[in-house]
Amino acid sequence: MDPLLRRRSYVSVAVVVFLVLTPSAVVRSGAEVVTLTVDTFTDKVKEKDTSWFVKFCVPWCKHCNKLGTLWEDLGKAVEGEDAIEIGEVDCSLNKEVCTKVDIHSYPTFKLFYDGEEFAKYQGQRDVEALKSFVLKEADKAANSNLEEDKDEL
Numbered sequence: 738m739d740p741l742l743r744r745r746s747y748v749s750v751a752v753v754v755f756l757v758l759t760p761s762a763v764v765r766s767g768a769e770v771v772t773l774t775v776d777t778f779t780d781k782v783k784e785k786d787t788s789w790f791v792k793f794c795v796p797w798c799k800h801c802n803k804l805g806t807l808w809e810d811l812g813k814a815v816e817g818e819d820a821i822e823i824g825e826v827d828c829s830l831n832k833e834v835c836t837k838v839d840i841h842s843y844p845t846f847k848l849f850y851d852g853e854e855f856a857k858y859q860g861q862r863d864v865e866a867l868k869s870f871v872l873k874e875a876d877k878a879a880n881s882n883l884e885e886d887k888d889e890l
């Protein structure tokens with residue numbers, strides 16, 4: 738076989754493999770966790786009837802780094818749950834946000850509902866414990882909001 742033709746065949750195969758694998762890689766990306774910034778934090782956590790479970794961290798924190806993929810794994814574990822979003826804030830880049838919500842240690846995990854802090858997580862750092870917490874607290878937040886709405890009528 739002609740060397741030039743062989744090279745073109747390898748390139749064609751490489752392009753096909755890339756195109757086939759790339760969409761599936763994008764689908765499996767960590768899109769379940771939303772990075773929040775000074776510009777987006779307030780608007781996102783104020784989303785009506787949505788609970789935001791947010792991790793506040795800094796890149797130099799050994800405890801934050803020790804979490805590894807825990808937050809992404811949690812995002813995948815609660816994917817499909819109605820009205821629950823998983824977010825993260827890098828406090829080294831978004832000091833204003835972290836000061837506003839009273840962050841003094843890292844990592845800190847807080848649940849927000851309708852723009853207000855609803856609960857702070859202080860339990861074990863594993864997916865099942867975090868998922869259990871966020872499901873329970875998000876349900877409480879939604880129900881407390883329903884009670885407030887009834888009281889206003």
